[in-house]
Amino acid sequence: MFQLNKKTLTIGISSIVVLIFMSSVALASDFRFGKQFENHTYVGPFNISDKKNEQAKSKLVSDFSELQSKLEVNLIYQDIQFSLPPETISFNIDMSLANANSGEDNPIIASVSHDGLKTVLSQELPSIQFSEDAVKSVAAGVEKELQTGIMPRNVHITDYLANEIPNEVVASAEYNIDMISPALSKAINALNGVIIQPYASFSMMELLTSEEVGPLTDEEMTLLSSILYTAVLQTNFEIDERNISASLSSNIQQGFEAAMNQTLGLDFQFTNPNKTEFTMHTAWSAGAIRLSIEGMPLYYKYEPSTTNIETYKPRIVRQYSSFVDDGQVTVSQDGKEGIEAIVKRTLSIDGQIVDTEDISEDFYAPINRIEIHPLSKGNTSVTDSTDSENTTLPQNGEAAAADVEPGNINSEEIESSDSNNSNNINGSQNSDTEDGTVHEESTEEEINYDKSGLPISGK
Template sequence: MGSKGFLNTFIIVLTSTLVFYGFSSVGALAFTNVSSKDFGDQTFVGPFDISRQKEQAVKEKLAADFITLQTDFAVDLTYQDITVALPAEVVTFDVEKTVEQSNSGKENPIVATVSVDGLRTILTQQFSSILFSEDSLQSIATGIERELGTGIMPLTIHITDYSDFTEIEIATSSIAVTEPSTSLTNLINALNGTEITSFATFSLFDFIKNNEIGVVSDEELTVLASVLYATILQTNFVIDERNIGSMLAPLAEPGFEAAVNEQLGLNFVFTNPNKTAFQLHVQSANGTIVSSITGMPLLYSYSPFVGQLESFEPKTVQQFSAFVPNGQVSVADEGRKGMEVEVHRTISYEGSVVVDEMISSDFYAPMPKIELHPLKKDSQQIPGNSNDGTVNSQDNQNSADSQNGLESNVDKDPSQLQGEDEIEVQYDKGGNIIE
């Protein structure tokens, strides 16, 4: 009887244990099924495809992918005209949060965390002239985290997108001008305050056309373009088109002329390569046109200067006319000196020159001086020997050669001249013989 009671008790305890274990297992399985995610088709995390995978498999995959992403880390931080690399150690990619925030059938961002302390060190060292507030640092860190969500490398992040900086005058220049016409005044007024947006290209012709300025002479447009050109050279803006004339414009400085000719299609065009916008200011007063550019400060300083200026004397061309009295010389054209000017620009950082670059080499050809001489020589002159060093005819030359005991080469077979001494004549850029 005692054995039977023990057996019944054992059976009851065993049954209860099995029932309890069964319910516990079912509950745990149900909880696991509820908490685990199944990702369907077209599900991505950054560039990584996690379609048709369960949560645990996704975590294992992303852990490996994030290690590769950290190894191939290539992120640049750009502030206006300076770009520096962001060290990978400043950034952490979070697998758990990424999976937790991911939704099936969608493109999901990678969850990245940027160390504000590390970012502060990088920005302070690399952009020492810029003061970053704590709010700016936090805003920039958040912006970097957002852009890292794509997982695409290499990546360039413009920190000016995530912080406000005080705008200052970047560059200025001026040029003397005579009394401007009404059309030029209207053009100057329209230009004043023009915004040059990020990566935008400015064309002087297009601006005049779009604003219905009217007709402005090429001479006045050249003056305006020249002062704009001198201003642009003090920035990192890109000069897309700039021309010079056959002779230097009267009011332009050598090396800083920007000739404009609507008929020939000679335009003035430049581009803003920065992510931020700038304002162009132009004013005319007291016989001077002043242009300037304002915007977020550039870290480099740009200083254009004339590196070399060389002039060339014009050669003299002698012509003969029956209208010039014997013994006299008439100057038909005084000619003009030629010029070659080289413009360089230093790019400096915190007072130290980083590079000295060549900007342009402008050449203006000389115009020859033209003298008119009489057709007949003074009867007192010895045939073939002109007091002014010119020769009237080949007969005079032959006669002079005979008088000096020299054989004339005229009418001689060219083959007979071979072997005789030949002097190579060299000319300078002005067309004059180099002795």
């Protein structure tokens, strides 16, 4: 009986393996140097179909040379973009062909100089310390992006940094408030930990009207939105919707209100334009609501501020009525100064301002102070602005007069709650300047009559 020993068997198997390998090499060599690439064979955007290896190589030499001359690779880090010099990139023709599969779309094999990339990163982003692993990771990312050969290429280097750059607080805001309602406390907790995804929009109305928060007043929603708006202005987030109310609350800083109104559908919305996510943190303690935004640090420092504040004094409108006792004055509406606040924002690097942006011009009209005085004989004559003639009103309890002290710049008329007939009164104009600019100006005023038939001043 025929029997093979182990040595003979081993030699036989080894010979078969060698023969198979040599045959594969011969076939590959024959394909590369003898046969053509099949139809629809591409290296990047370059067609090498129906070409032999040497012909394909000659074509790629020309194609890659043209590609090198048009090379445009933009590196993006958060809110800054800069170019990678073409000399830091080279294309490997031989390896691109060696890895090409006939009849398929194949990648371009490119290489990025680690030293060159490190130099560029250190020059453009001096505040960030890139480790050798980080540079290698970014280089590999650029090489991957270059495989298509389509220009320009925008490479977000944050995609390849992983945990190389730790998160930090990029914006914060704090508003003082002594007490908060249970609903506002829930809203603060609901906002805490919210993640703003890359390229995602955020709606304050959507969050604050969710079931987990509960009913809030418009004033409470406005307060919380204004705190968030103050912080958002310290980032490169894009404001999609922001409103102001008719009158500014004393709890909110001038120029930084983001009014909310559920009935009118007034919302505060913004979008994160970065490739990285950010997390909001909120808390109420020691009489203050604190909010911060945490994420990968931005390149620029954003500092919003009110550059100009003008105030407008309210008018004092005197109304006269027989229902007010002699010597008494009733205030039916407290006055409030009007405000105009201009907000700008500076962008700086290492304390050096590189740009200034206009953010907003907020105007709040003054609210007139309305006083009701007792009717007296000395207040029975008014001047009609239409014909400039004096008109004497009856003094038997059926008439009253009104005076107006000049105040704000509004040329609107002043309206009382009950009105039937009216006469106009011309006023005078003057101006005064204090810390902010204070404007005073009177406007025409009408006389209206109360329910008893007595005229009272009005709009």
